[in-house]
Amino acid sequence: MFHSSGHNHRMDVFNPRRQKEKVVIVMGATGTGKSRLSIDLATCFPAEIINSDKMQVYEGLDIVTNKITKEEQRGVPHHLLGILDPNEDFTARDFCDLTSLAIESVLGRDRLPIIVGGSNSYIEALVDDHDYKFRSKYECCFLWVDVSVPVMHSFVSGRVDHMVQNGMVDEAREFFDPNADYMKGIRRAIGVPEFDKYFRYGPLLDEETRARLLQQAVDKIKDNTCKLACRQLEKIHGLRNNKGWNLHPLDATEVFRKRGKDADEAWEKLVSGPGAMIVGQFLYNMTAEVPPHIGSLRVPAALAAATH
Template sequence: MLVSFTLCKQTMSLPHKPPGELKSNFFRPRLEKEKVVIIMGATGTGKSRLSIDLATRFPAEIINSDGTRHNDQEDPEEERCGVPHHLLGEISPYTDFTATDFVDMASHAMDSVLSGGRVPIIAGGWNSYIEALVDDEDFQFRSRYKCCFLCVHVAMPVLHQCVSERVDKMVEMGMVDEVRTFFDANANYAVGIRKAIGVPELDRYFRAEPYLDKQQRGKLLQEAIQEIKRNTCKLACRQLEKIHRLRNKKNWKIHMVDATEVFGRRGKDADEAWEKLVAGHSTEIVAEFLYNFSSQKSDPGH
């Protein structure tokens, strides 16, 4: 279960061009590389929200790149703003979904999206899957596709606090009962959704629950929740380290979009900051990438 703050946006007006020019620019000769947008970032930074924002402003569909997001409830239909999603709700939560599986399924999904004259937006936190797709051994991906990499960045101290609040919110919304449906005393926690953060941490609680009184259960549950928070923060650090390696060691041209200020605000102020600093800025980057519109601002990702 994930807490979503997605707000459906109306299609944003792009810089003025004569009628028909956007369409003619978009449907380029097939001799040119197809274009793909890839959204990265640590857990909880708003990758899903940004992918939907962009997919409502450009002719695009979203391809999920998170191997533990197996069910549609994690991105409810009403929060997708009518944007088609691929690799979400298509994978059994009890199977081991490998990077090889992702590359195969994502490749087919990209072909399907592109054949409809739309842009694939790949979004998710499993950077190893994205690396396997982009830097394949035969360089087939790079020879066929041109990528625009976006990374939603939030300063770690701020993100860690938000992770804590987010886990508390998930618990309020029924995370424990949802995870309970996956509990099996003989299960393999290295396969499928059972290896996702939030499932193994609650295992000890579920095993002991029938034998404890109310106070003991509450104490053990709080210990499990704190472990979920710690492991989520550790995951965020690993994800950011991986992105830095791709950018600094492998020279991926990743546009870093700073959302730190957004997470320090609440309500309408947060939405306005998101639009200005994240969605709006990313829209400019993607418009320049897709349609060769000249940006008025310099971008550190270039």
């Protein structure tokens, strides 16, 4: 495991011979494990995480927007997460401005910025800005956590059921406003407008009709989430195939087909281990083959030696 200490990390993590600072960007469709990978990487390398999900930037609706919990963050500093008033607009330009500030702040602490989230159009606006200032300042390593579409859709459906069990309906009810604009602020999030009819008419209806309205809302959330995942995937393919982004795919499909310890082992073998190796090579300009099993995200000896 790479352990950070009190000394200056920039000479370790960032090659002093290069002018560009280094940034890691973790991409993928909703529910594929982007946040989990970013945490794994941040416990392996001295790093801080910058959220690039345009709904998770808002305060509130933690279940609806599937925010990473404090426990899941494992002490890793997060930026642009739950900081914005729910009624404010948050544009791609706003994201670029705040993320640029966050990157400089993280680099100022001699840490690696890891940008993670599903708002790929915002990431594109950041990286491929009109005058290419971003690419002139930073060198990027793109990790793409991928899951086959049928497996992803099945998981998304189960995740929505789990969110409902964890209090999603009551959380969304607190934000219900019959005069709300679902095109503004956090109310654009999937899991808010779908409940409108249920919250609006439910109290006036009999129990059976009310239950049917609730199920229709949940089914619509599942459908819209699957459609979102497909759009995200299409966008990622476009960035790779049409714009030439050098994305490193990490196929997590087998992880989602397994359970318990087997799933954790598959995650280390197929996602977190190779991901750590790719980032290590990116940071230290080393070449090495990905071992079949890294286990507990231990940085390979060749990479670890480069840090001392």
